[in-house]
Amino acid sequence: MEKIVYYISIIEEELKKILTQKEPKELYLPIKYSLELGGKRIRPALLMLSNNLFGGKDSDAINAALAIEVFHNFTLLHDDIMDDAPLRRGYDTVYKKWGSNIAILSGDVMFVHSIQLLAKSDPNKLTEILPLFNTTAVEVCEGQQYDMNFETLQNVSIDDYLKMIELKTAVLLAASLKIGAIIGDTSLENANHIYEFGRNLGVAFQLMDDILDLYGDPEKFGKQVGGDIIANKKTYLLLKAQELAKGDLKKELEFSLSSTALKNDAKVEKVKDLFNQLNIRKLAEDEMNLFYNSAISHLDSIDAPKEKKQVFENFAKSLMNREN
Amino acid sequence: MEKIVYYISIIEEELKKILTQKEPKELYLPIKYSLELGGKRIRPALLMLSNNLFGGKDSDAINAALAIEVFHNFTLLHDDIMDDAPLRRGYDTVYKKWGSNIAILSGDVMFVHSIQLLAKSDPNKLTEILPLFNTTAVEVCEGQQYDMNFETLQNVSIDDYLKMIELKTAVLLAASLKIGAIIGDTSLENANHIYEFGRNLGVAFQLMDDILDLYGDPEKFGKQVGGDIIANKKTYLLLKAQELAKGDLKKELEFSLSSTALKNDAKVEKVKDLFNQLNIRKLAEDEMNLFYNSAISHLDSIDAPKEKKQVFENFAKSLMNREN
Numbered sequence: 222m223e224k225i226v227y228y229i230s231i232i233e234e235e236l237k238k239i240l241t242q243k244e245p246k247e248l249y250l251p252i253k254y255s256l257e258l259g260g261k262r263i264r265p266a267l268l269m270l271s272n273n274l275f276g277g278k279d280s281d282a283i284n285a286a287l288a289i290e291v292f293h294n295f296t297l298l299h300d301d302i303m304d305d306a307p308l309r310r311g312y313d314t315v316y317k318k319w320g321s322n323i324a325i326l327s328g329d330v331m332f333v334h335s336i337q338l339l340a341k342s343d344p345n346k347l348t349e350i351l352p353l354f355n356t357t358a359v360e361v362c363e364g365q366q367y368d369m370n371f372e373t374l375q376n377v378s379i380d381d382y383l384k385m386i387e388l389k390t391a392v393l394l395a396a397s398l399k400i401g402a403i404i405g406d407t408s409l410e411n412a413n414h415i416y417e418f419g420r421n422l423g424v425a426f427q428l429m430d431d432i433l434d435l436y437g438d439p440e441k442f443g444k445q446v447g448g449d450i451i452a453n454k455k456t457y458l459l460l461k462a463q464e465l466a467k468g469d470l471k472k473e474l475e476f477s478l479s480s481t482a483l484k485n486d487a488k489v490e491k492v493k494d495l496f497n498q499l500n501i502r503k504l505a506e507d508e509m510n511l512f513y514n515s516a517i518s519h520l521d522s523i524d525a526p527k528e529k530k531q532v533f534e535n536f537a538k539s540l541m542n543r544e545n
Numbered sequence: 546m547e548k549i550v551y552y553i554s555i556i557e558e559e560l561k562k563i564l565t566q567k568e569p570k571e572l573y574l575p576i577k578y579s580l581e582l583g584g585k586r587i588r589p590a591l592l593m594l595s596n597n598l599f600g601g602k603d604s605d606a607i608n609a610a611l612a613i614e615v616f617h618n619f620t621l622l623h624d625d626i627m628d629d630a631p632l633r634r635g636y637d638t639v640y641k642k643w644g645s646n647i648a649i650l651s652g653d654v655m656f657v658h659s660i661q662l663l664a665k666s667d668p669n670k671l672t673e674i675l676p677l678f679n680t681t682a683v684e685v686c687e688g689q690q691y692d693m694n695f696e697t698l699q700n701v702s703i704d705d706y707l708k709m710i711e712l713k714t715a716v717l718l719a720a721s722l723k724i725g726a727i728i729g730d731t732s733l734e735n736a737n738h739i740y741e742f743g744r745n746l747g748v749a750f751q752l753m754d755d756i757l758d759l760y761g762d763p764e765k766f767g768k769q770v771g772g773d774i775i776a777n778k779k780t781y782l783l784l785k786a787q788e789l790a791k792g793d794l795k796k797e798l799e800f801s802l803s804s805t806a807l808k809n810d811a812k813v814e815k816v817k818d819l820f821n822q823l824n825i826r827k828l829a830e831d832e833m834n835l836f837y838n839s840a841i842s843h844l845d846s847i848d849a850p851k852e853k854k855q856v857f858e859n860f861a862k863s864l865m866n867r868e869n
Contacts, residue, residue: 248690299653303646322627322693325649326686329623332653333682336660340679344672351664358657362650366572369646 224273224532228266232290235283239338251315251327252334255294258310264397265290267536271401271415274529281343282404285350288338289397291331292354296361298328303369342404350400357396364389371455382460383424391423407525414519418533421516426540428509431456433544435493436502441544447489453478457508458501462492465499513541548597548856552590556614559607563662575639575651576658579618582634588721589614591860595725595739598853605667606728609674612662613721616678619655620685622648627693656682666728674724681720688713695779706784707748715747731849738843742857745840750864752833755780757867759817760826771813777802781832782825786816789823837865 236256243249265286272282300306301314302321308314316324339354340347367385371377398419402412434449435458449456459478466474477483477491496502520533560580567573589610596606624630625638626645632638640648663678664671691709695701722743726736758773759782773780783802790798801807801815820826844857 245687245690245694247694248687299649302649321645325623325626326690326693329656330683330686332656333679333686337676337679337683340675344668347671348668352661355657355661355664359654359661362654362657363569363572366569366650369650370569370571 224270225263225266225536228269228273228286229262231269231279231283232262232265232286235287236290239287239334247319247323248327248330251298251319251323252331254318255298255315255327255331256291258312260290260294260310262290264293264394267394267419268397268401270532271398272405273401274415274523274525274533275402275405275407275411277401277405281346282401284338284341285400285404286397288335288354289393289400291338292335292358293393295328295331295335296365298324298331300365303365346404349403353396353399353403357392360388360392364392377455377460379457379460379464382455382457386427387420387424390427391420394423394426395419411523411525414523417519418516418523418537421512421519422537422540425509425512425516428457428505428512429541429543431458432502432505432509435489435496438544447485447493450489450492451485457505458496459492461504462496462499462501465501466495470495470498509541513537549587549590549594549860552593552597552610553586555593555603555607556586556589556610559611560614563611563658571643571647572651572654575622575643575647576655578642579622579639579651579655580615582636584614584618584634586614588617588718591718591743592721592725594856595722596729597725598739598847598849598857599726599729599731599735601725601729605670606725608662608665609724609728610721612659612678613717613724615655615662616659616682617717619652619659620689622652622655624689627689670728673727677720677723677727681716684712684716688716701779701784703781703784703788706779706781710751711744711748714751715744718747718750719743735847735849738847741843742840742847742861745836745843746861746864749833749836749840752781752829752836753865753867755782756826756829756833759813759820771809771817774813774816775809781829782820783816785828786820786823786825789825790819794819794822833865837861 240253240256241249242253268286268289269279269282273279297309298315301309301316302324305316306314307317314324315327319327336354339351342350364385364387367381368389371382371385395416396419399412399416402415431449434444434456435447437446439446445451448454449459453459462474463471474492474495477488477495480488483491516537517534520530520537523530564577564580565573566577592610592613593603593606597603621633622639625633625640626648629640630638631641638648639651643651660678663675666674688709688711691705692713695706695709719740720743723736723740726739755773758768758780759771761770763770769775772778774783777783786798787795798816798819801812801819804812807815840861841858844854844861847854
């Protein structure tokens with residue numbers, strides 16, 4: 222993991238350099254604030270790591286890596302407005318702190334900044350990475366739209382859900398890795414394998430999120446266990462349960478979800494009990510492992526030194542063994 | 546003017562081709578709606594015309610022209626949220642029709658689409674036009690922020706105001722012309738002259754807007770005469786009046802602006818009378834003519850056939866002689 226930690230520190234350092242205090246400050250202060258709020262910087266670090274895997278120079282990849290991080294934070298600014306979210310990483314969201322107008326416009330500028338950073342890449346690479354970046358950006362927006370649609374939709378299939386998390390979460394991870402690979406000047410085959418590694422890992426990561434929300438260790442999870450159930454959030458667990466439940470079990474499930482008489486704790490306990498009867502945890506873990514194994518299989522197919530690929534496998538494993 | 550009309554029709558035709566009905570429809574229907582609402586398509590037509598002036602092929606410039614039009618409409622989608630605007634070109638705004646979340650996200654996708662269209666340009670040109678496009682996009686956002694700041698600011702200078710309208714309105718017109726010039730493969734000098742032609746013309750156009758709002762022919766203007774005064778909008782006219790008014794005149798002006806006792810018509814009449822005492826119309830026209838003449842002088846400096854430049858001068862004249 223050392224190499225990732227190294228790249229994360231590089232990203233932090235370089236981000237500081239681009240955070241100038243420009244005018245009008247109403248526009249640029251929220252950008253600085255949002256980029257200084259932290260975040261794990263996983264995507265840009267993986268871009269650098271992927272470039273390194275194929276023998277690329279760090280200096281050739283750094284601007285594209287920063288572009289990914291700025292783009293990701295732009296999506297958070299706009300998502301927080303749409304989700305009416307007051308907190309992000311324990312701090313006020315830009316939306317909460319300055320209002321939606323500022324969050325819209327600062328977000329727009331961050332989006333332009335991400336393209337500006339990307340455009341600093343080698344022109345010969347830009348013709349490949351710019352279209353990939355753009356396609357990914359559209360997909361992330363589509364994922365957000367599907368996620369919003371699901372809130373009011375009666376019937377969401379497992380396939381719909383998997384597609385949504387792929388678009389909203391996985392493709393940006395995948396594109397980060399592929400952009401690194403392209404800058405690292407590897408074969409199209411390798412670039413596609415590392416994209417698929419990221420895409421499958423991203424979906425597995427999100428499924429793990431769904432599982433941890435209910436089955437995580439309360440001491441280590443750091444959030445209210447069962448928060449998704451309380452909010453009637455359409456997670457993999459709930460959608461799978463709705464797909465499998467029949468007869469009385471189905472009635473009980475729908476009653477527990479819609480009843481206003483049930484207190485939060487009782488609702489979580491009741492729904493968890495129904496999930497257990499349907500073996501939902503195991504089914505979700507099986508699905509997650511399918512994606513995880515597919516990720517690893519694509520990693521194995523990459524033509525690169527095994528010892529250099531090890532850090533990617535270690536990273537993937539750490540995502541699957543996390544407790545929060 | 547025929548050549549501009551021709552290019553406008555080309556833009557309309559090509560826009561229809563890119564308006565596919567994709568999924569999720571909640572995201573793509575508003576995009577289609579906003580691009581079909583019309584608009585004068587002046588910016589993309591001028592881009593095509595500029596490319597043509599320097600001997601470029603239409604097919605080389607069409608994607609950049611569409612990029613400018615899609616970008617411009619993206620800014621309208623987001624501006625309408627920020628300005629709480631119910632109507633655009635006589636129809637419901639996307640914001641009004643579908644809500645702010647849809648307007649934010651559809652706008653974001655339109656922004657990506659504009660970059661996608663631009664990226665279809667010749668890679669050798671893209672390295673020049675993408676940075677110009679990005680810089681301009683940031684400037685347009687800065688202009689919108691200054692405009693919002695001015696609403697609550699006590700002291701706005703004429704210079705601040707001119708800078709704001711330059712950023713919010715003029716630079717996109719200027720960049721459209723320069724991008725056309727770059728694709729048309731002309732000298733940097735010519736490209737800069739046509740940029741300055743557009744920038745100065747854009748500012749003159751906005752000053753004309755301010756003048757028409759109060760001094761336009763009510764029969765031809767199509768909007769309520771004096772609407773800016775009723776809304777206490779900080780236009781060139783008002784800022785100039787506030788700069789020049791002293792003593793009793795100053796008191797009368799501030800009273801008319803802040804009094805809630807005055808009915809709209811009376812307020813417009815009173816402020817117009819004060820403006821007349823200060824000779825504001827003439828001063829605004831002088832300022833506008835400075836920018837207009839500067840635009841024409843840059844046009845004259847462009848090394849291109851005089852007869853081909855005539856259409857730009859005719860267009861500039863038509864903007865200055867309009868009545869609405």
